[in-house]
Each structure stands twice: as C-alpha cells, then as structure tokens.
Amino acid sequence: MSNEDISEEFPKEFDTESICPSCGKKLTFIFHRTKISYEEAIEIESYFCKSCLYKSNEIRSLEREEPKKLVFGIRNSGDIRTILYRSPEARIEIPELNVDIEPGEISTGEITTVEGVLQGILEKIDLFDEEDADVEVLRNLKERIQGIINGNGENFTLVIDDPRGKSRINSSRVIILRHAAE
Ligand SMILES: [Zn+2]
Structure with missing residues (x-):
C-alpha cells in the first residue's frame, strides 16, 4: 500500500x-x-x-527506522536557526554545555530549531529547585546559553540520539551515525 x-x-x-x-x-x-x-x-x-x-x-x-545518532556542529550564529524534528523517544545532548535532555514519559515529538532547544533548556533551568543544584553552575550555564541565543557564535555540538531513527536536522552538515541505542 x-x-x-x-x-x-x-x-x-x-x-x-x-x-x-x-x-x-x-x-x-x-x-x-x-x-x-x-x-x-x-x-x-x-x-x-x-x-x-x-x-x-x-x-x-507504522514505520520504524534503525536507531540513529545525529551530530550537528554549530559553527556560526546562523546555525542556531536550523530546523529540526525531535521524535518522541529521542534524547538530546550538548556535550560542551554538559546538557542532556531525556525524553519525558509523556513526551511528544516536536518540530523546532536549535534555538528552540536552547530556549527549552533555559526554561528547565528556571524550574530547577535551587537546593538540588549548584546555583553558580546553573547561572553560568544560563549566561552561556543566553550568549549563544544572542548570537555570540560560540561553537557547540547538538546530538540527537534516537532509538526510532525518525529525528531530522535540516542541514547538509549533519553527521548521521548508525548506533545501537541502549
Ligand atoms: Zn461511557
């Protein structure tokens, strides 16, 4: 069919x-x-x-693809406007910022941009209980992300680790790794 x-x-x-x-x-x-x-x-x-x-x-x-890891190196301030699709089961990592976003239990997929992902991290930082986290570390992370959103051009890597292989990043510079997700 x-x-x-x-x-x-x-x-x-x-x-x-x-x-x-x-x-x-x-x-x-x-x-x-x-x-x-x-x-x-x-x-x-x-x-x-x-x-x-x-x-x-x-x-x-009805369709399932092989597990896949997408690696996108953000090299200039224009890259943060790149559109991406994160499928419901995909995990996002930004190693340079020590950021790791697990898909929530009721997570739905989302079409967003790299900037949208960063904004989402800022919102999550605001929700952190100050007793559970190092305030200084969070403040630094927040300032760093804000700087990137404001266009300071800091380089970093966005990784989408997708056990269903459905996620996409709309850039020709994305490296796709076949990868058995844990
Ligand atoms: Zn009824």
Whole structure:
C-alpha cells in the first residue's frame, strides 16, 4: 500500500462488546490510518463511548527506522536557526554545555530549531529547585546559553540520539551515525 492510499483513508467505526470503564455502556471502536509530517504513516485507534464521551487513544507509527545518532556542529550564529524534528523517544545532548535532555514519559515529538532547544533548556533551568543544584553552575550555564541565543557564535555540538531513527536536522552538515541505542 502506498502512502497516498493511506492518506485517503477515513476513520472507520465499529460497535464493540467492550464496556465503557466510566459509565458501563458499550464502546465504539474507531480506527484511522493517516499520515503526519516526519512520522509518515500512523494508525490511530480509539475507543469511544457515545453515551458519556469517554475516549482512549493509541497512536502507532507504522514505520520504524534503525536507531540513529545525529551530530550537528554549530559553527556560526546562523546555525542556531536550523530546523529540526525531535521524535518522541529521542534524547538530546550538548556535550560542551554538559546538557542532556531525556525524553519525558509523556513526551511528544516536536518540530523546532536549535534555538528552540536552547530556549527549552533555559526554561528547565528556571524550574530547577535551587537546593538540588549548584546555583553558580546553573547561572553560568544560563549566561552561556543566553550568549549563544544572542548570537555570540560560540561553537557547540547538538546530538540527537534516537532509538526510532525518525529525528531530522535540516542541514547538509549533519553527521548521521548508525548506533545501537541502549
Ligand atoms: Zn461511557
């Protein structure tokens, strides 16, 4: 089946014998195969209760790629405007800044820029409990990131470690390493 066929499909509804955990009526099963940017074909399965509007969703990607590590050396202030896609399971590392961003449990993928990633780190620093971290180290990191965002051209490396291999960085200078993710 080609991707075009997949995008043409409309959601299908089926009556089921499953019972709504909320009100006890019978659930409707809705199946939808579609396409979204960067993830290509996905299946959306949901159980829906027409009586109380209870809904549970499951989204599954039909395509899976080999684990992959993307390495992008930021060499000038223009590089921070490079667009990237981080898939839901991907980890981000910036070794020069000692930064390591694990995908959260309820993490969704995001389309952003290198600058957007840096802004996200600044927001996280503000959320840190001061008792759990060295205030001086955090302040220095914050100033350094702010400097990069302001265009001081500091070089650093952005690494996206993606067990599903779906992440992208839109630059011809990205090095892609096949890599078995732990
Ligand atoms: Zn219900």
